[in-house]
Amino acid sequence: xxxxxxxxxxALQQLxxxxxxxxxxVTPEVGYAFRHVLVQEAVYNSLLPSxxxxxxxxxxxxxxxxxxxxxxxxxxxxxxxxxxxxxPAKAIHYLQQAGDRARLAYAHAEAIHCYQRALDLLLAQxxxxxxxxxxxxxxxxxxxxxxxAAARRAFDEGFAxxxxxxxxxxxxxxxxxxTIHLSYGEPQTLEPAGAGDEASGAAAGCxxxxx
Numbered sequence: 001x002x003x004x005x006x007x008x009x010x011a012l013q014q015l016x017x018x019x020x021x022x023x024x025x026v027t028p029e030v031g032y033a034f035r036h037v038l039v040q041e042a043v044y045n046s047l048l049p050s051x052x053x054x055x056x057x058x059x060x061x062x063x064x065x066x067x068x069x070x071x072x073x074x075x076x077x078x079x080x081x082x083x084x085x086x087x088p089a090k091a092i093h094y095l096q097q098a099g100d101r102a103r104l105a106y107a108h109a110e111a112i113h114c115y116q117r118a119l120d121l122l123l124a125q126x127x128x129x130x131x132x133x134x135x136x137x138x139x140x141x142x143x144x145x146x147x148x149a150a151a152r153r154a155f156d157e158g159f160a161x162x163x164x165x166x167x168x169x170x171x172x173x174x175x176x177x178x179t180i181h182l183s184y185g186e187p188q189t190l191e192p193a194g195a196g197d198e199a200s201g202a203a204a205g206c207x208x209x210x211x
Contacts, residue, residue, distance in 0.1 A: 012032050015032075016032070019035060020034065020035060020039055020043075021033060021034055021035060022035055052084065053084065053085045053086050054085075056081045056082070056084040056085040057081070057082075057085035057087065059081045060078055060081035060082050060085060060087075060090070063077065063078055063081070064078065072098065072101045072102070072105075075094050075097045075098045075101065076094075076098045076114070078090075078094045079091050079094035079095045079097075079098055079114070079117070082094060083095075083117070083121070088121045088124070088125060091117075091118075091121060092118050092121050092122060092130075095114045095115070095117050095118035095121070096114075096115075096118055096134070098110075098111075098114040099111045099112075099114035099115040099118065099134075099137065099141075100137070102114060103137065103140070103141050103144075106144070108141055108142075108144060108145035109145075111137075111141045112138060112141055112142065112145070115134055115137055115138040115141065116138065118134050119131055119134050119135065119138070122134060128161045128162075128164045128165040128168070129161070129162070129165040131158075131161050132158045132159070132161035132162045132165060133158070134158075135154045135155070135157045135158030135161065136154075136155065136158045138154045138158075139151040139152070139153075139154030139155040139158065142154055
């Protein structure tokens with residue numbers, strides 16, 4: 001809101017006066033940065049965990065609103081903020097995007113890092129099937145980077161997770177087959193009109209009679 005924006009400007013001016021932050025840029029938009037990383041860490045550590053999560057969530061939501069089609073750099077930033085906001089599903093979404101973009105750009109180290117971060121979140125949630133697909137992407141990236149031993153391990157992990165995912169749904173379809181016994185006598189006729197007995201009626205009903 002306008003009130004929030006005005007309050008932010010006042011707060012930034014006060015922090016700038018106290019030499020905690022400085023105006024880093026004016027275009028394309030005004031940007032501020034902490035004068036020292038120790039100041040940034042002190043401020044961050046003074047926040048409660050719930051407050052940190054809330055601030056990260058607000059930043060992520062604002063970035064999504066400002067960038068309908070985020071750049072590769074923005075995708076990484078969004079993944080970071082959603083992860084710190086304790087929103088693993090959103091973080092995984094952007095980590096996968098960042099990994100895919102980096103892999104297609106042959107930025108192997110960055111892609112591997114993003115996929116591994118996504119895997120940490122997926123495995124913590126027990127999401128075996130998407131984790132298996134991510135392992136396959138990780139293995140492909142490592143293979144392209146000529147790290148064949150690591151690629152083999154990633155592929156093996158992926159196949160193992162596919163098996164675990166299959167075992168989860170297998171009990172639903174693993175009930176032993178039930179044999180259905182139909183006891184019919186010898187039909188006396190296949191003509192529907194003359195099907196007076198049960199066997200003839202069943203056979204006529206299935207066959208539709210003799211034409």
